Amino acid sequence: MTLVLAAGTVPAYPVHLTAEPRPDHPSRGLWLVKWILVIPHGIVLALLWAAFLVLSVVAFVAILVTERYPRAIFDFNVGVLRWSWRVAYYSYGALGTDRYPPFTLQDVPDYPVHLDVDYPERLSRGLVLVKWWLLALPHYLIVAVLTSNGLRQVNDTVPAGWAWETSDGVQWAWQGGGLIALLALVAGLALLFTGRYPQGLYDLLIGLNRWVLRVAAYAGLMTDTYPPFRLDQGGGEELRDTPYREVPVREAPDGGTLDRADAVQAITRWTTGGVMTVVAGSLAVLLGLGLMGGGAALMGARQDGWVTSPTRTVQTDGYAVATQAMVLEGVALDEGLGEIRVRAENVTAGDIFVGIARAADAANYLAGVEHSVVTGPLAVNLQDVRGDATATPPEQADVWVDSASGPGLQSVEITAQPGSWVVVVMATDGSAGLRAHVDVAATLPWLTPAGGVLLAMGVVLLLGGAAAVALAVRAASTTVRE
Template sequence: MTTAAAGYPVRVRGRLDPGLSRWLWLVKWFLAVPHHVVLVFLWFGFAACTVLAFFGILVTGRYPRPLFHFTLGVLRWTWRVAYYTYGALGTDRYPPFTLGAVPDYPATLDIAYPEHLSRGLVLVKWWLLAIPHYLVLAVFLGGGGYAAARAGEWAYGAGGGLVALAAVFAGVGLLFTGRYPSGLFDLLLGMDRWALRVAAYAGLMTDAYPPFRLDLGGDEPGATTIDQVPPPQPPRADGWSGGRVAAAVVGALLLGLGALVSAVGTVGLWADATQRDSAGYLDTGTESFRTDGYAVSFGAVDLSWTDPRWQIGGDWLGEVELRVDRDVFVGIGRADDVARYLSGVEHDEVVLGGNDVDQRHRAGGPPPGEPGAQSVWVASGTGSLTWRAERGTWAVAVLNEDGGRVVDTDLSARATVPALGPISLALLVGGVLVLALGGTTLLVAAVRASRHQAAPPVETEQPAPPERT
């Protein structure tokens, strides 16, 4: 059972290590890369657990204990990495790869498990009530860190704003003087503590509203000497073994992959159902092209994956329609044939790369004869063409109908894409299955870790020795 000391239920501590290296802070960003890679996936799991906990709290008024252990573990891991790197630079001890508590690590985090949570607050606290705190954290963490509010959680990690700036100042102080400015450390821990309290509140782990105060220093306010230096305790087993941590990471990775794949499938089904015109075409929009030469070419487009041996046949794109201005010729042909036809023609080549359009001018002369009289085209027309997509590598060329120079036209493309529906449905089903597998893997790891949390030793009264007679 997770407990926290009296006071606010989120307890953040940091102990400044003596004798910090003057230069190690310069490369900690690189040394922590493995942790950041793992944390990316763990935060996917955190988001999924927060969503599940949302419904659990809404129905039962309780945060499922196994999920609580996992989300607390993610926050602990994140805090240790932030403390080692540019959230505080408070230790040179490399963070352990574990979701469990590490009491002897210089940075610790404890959150009291809530026996009951408000069903009403869970609807508004993570977005509406936390907005003032989000504005404060925007100043503390800035926009360059990995601080993001998504799906009801606040993923905390220093990378911008006042926290990163103060950490850099502390690093410069270490570099030139070998000493960490104590006042700067207290300020950093105050901002970190504020951020972690908000992370726990927005993550639905407590109903206690985070206080609007900067509690400075490495210890919580009101901590006694006994609190600051806890007595040594016998080692106890931690539920998060290496295998369970690996299982949790794999589960979180599957959750992220499943969410992405199912989202793509959902968008595809939405487009297939709502974005077709009355003739069943999907439109890609209209672009304007102009050249002082005799032609504009587009290609080459490789449709070698359009294999008729596949179950859905070679009809992935279906019927393709290209439209240009009324007095402009448009043709499509094998890429090699079109390239030979335009090899001596002054024209522009359009290379499409993502959202960028690169138009390159090629020197030459006029085309040999009228464009429509050439045999290189498998489909052509003036103003538009219709073509049934086939396997191969294809190129499109646009010329004036009479072969004259200066081509200036709008070009639009649309296709029936009959494969969109089946592929999107397959992606959606596959994504849901991967989500279920990831959620099961993560939940099993969390449940087993929760069950294997070693209970504190129970002191039993020893029988008194017999009296001597």
């Protein structure tokens, strides 16, 4: 059944974001602690947005096949946008009210802000392939300017923003620019010092949030109408004339029809249990995908039977480069490593020597010898040790558990075993000055079984989560049809 609406005025864009014409009398100082007060909403919204992502993928497939956005999924995702808008209006998206946002996907008629999206009867199969990433790119750049912000702890080098240092030596910087948060801060300061919220600033913040949420709905596949590059400020929306149009209407229990407002409210009803089920299912889907990706990565990490580190370049003016003592104890660090391989290649002309020795034997050999010690496992940080030339060329020393020398790439392979070990790289003739490429590898025999376990767990979670999402959406769809 449909209800025919007469020609009149309706919002020009299918995403309708409205707010009270004026701020809802926010207090002078409550905004200073709202970041604490909205933590529960932040946690819930993080879960809801995970479900939003999963359901949007389902909607993507449905649109490709049927040209329709499943109504139950549409209502859920609109509810997530609506919830996000209420929290933003209460907190640092506008600071427009001190009334705490309700925990619901539904519209709350007496709350000062509202959001709704016109349900599209048909959506383009072609646009759904490109609008969320290619066509929306210009808007993404603008949204990044409006929303990307943060007060962050930084290192000595500050890439952007204003930075200052606290008394304890920690540097902080406002990075990214985020216009909405910055303007909300200005509004908060105005409230703090004057007790008044500048009306022009309020209208601007509403307009900026409207822009962001229009883009969110477009990227969420809810409409094919491209978001306008227009800043519609204030709580209302610009209106335009429209011809007659038809809106689905649900039958009332007594056999009559509901008016449009009641029909919309009835259509958009998700139960608490349904919301919890779809959120749990979506988290299971995302976790399952993560485990499947991790399992596949583990199973594919070995190349020619080895898991190899990135190649690092070591350089010294001394006579050798040695690692710090590496202690292998317990199953994880000896049996778990399997075979260990160390490879080294002289960057300049000349032969190269690479050897592995117990830490005590290597220390005796390098005692009094000028050399460098590798101190960082991820980055090659070298600590120079002063001394003289080595008295014995490395090939003639009897301290090595295994060693290799000669031109080109040299490789040493041993079975991991308990103890404290040192790798030494130097010129074969024991001369000073060395620049070499080095990498380390291990067989990690447990890697493939562990990857298989993760992959299996991921499949189970993915299927279970998908089933939970399907059941929740089916239940919501059944409610819509009743």
